[in-house]
Amino acid sequence: MKKDNQSCLTEMVLLGFSDFQTIQELLFCLVLIFYFIAFMRNNLVLILTVINSTLHTPMYFFLWNLSFVEIGYTSSISPKMLVNALSDNQNISFWGCGCQMCFFILFGTTECCLLCVMAYDRYVAICKPLQYPYIMNLSKCTMLVAASWAIGVFVGLGQSISIFTLPFCGSDRISHFFCDLMPVLRLASTNTYKNEVAIATITVLLILVPLLLILFSYILIISTIFTMPLAKNQNKAFSTCSSHLAVVCIFYETGIVTYIRSSSEYSMDSSRFLALLYTVVTPSLNPTIYSLRNKEIK
16 A cells, blocks of 8 residues: 555546536537637636726736636636547646646636625725725725635645645546535545644635625615715616625635535535536636726726
């Protein structure tokens, strides 16, 4: 038997949706379409915010980073999924699986933090408009974005290393379309209770807490909207807030449902279809809701 910090496996198999052969082609087409939309729309936001000096504001600085994160987030998963759907060989190297997990967690965690930062930015802009230029100055915006990326890197590396240093000497079949935490963890040839507790703790700290902060920010924003004199302004603000909250709730709630459950409650089928929402669908919606509907972008 090898040491605990080594693995017997050199490759793993991503089963994806192979047990749903009747909808395999449909899933491939949908994922391809959503990935193409997400890639093109987010790149459009990146280009526009760089070349147009009128978009060099705190809000678009955050949106630029969000679009960059979305591209990395969906690109760490979708291309491999699409290739596997067309190929009989669904293998991924052991360390390739570790890298995919690391980048998925890195970009996902960074997005959680950025969405929270952006909610705070909107709160200051709507509730404290006169103080906005002083509160959201360049140094503070840079610090908030750097902190978001730093947390993403720390959590991504920490979780990936803690999982892939476990012994894997049993089954090599991952019942998922990418190397997600729980499906990989279930293959470990040792007790994974501590890892599951760590995942649940991080989920609470980096998903549930930011979600509550975002909801609190929007409660304050909506209460301020009620004081606006014109009904037209109220309707516009409500429309924007409701769109933002819809995407935020899809992203955060699916993450909470997926990662806060114990392994005994973990359902592979429900997890895979939930994962399609936050890895494929929301990255294609965010650019439209957060950026492309804005007057300045238009």
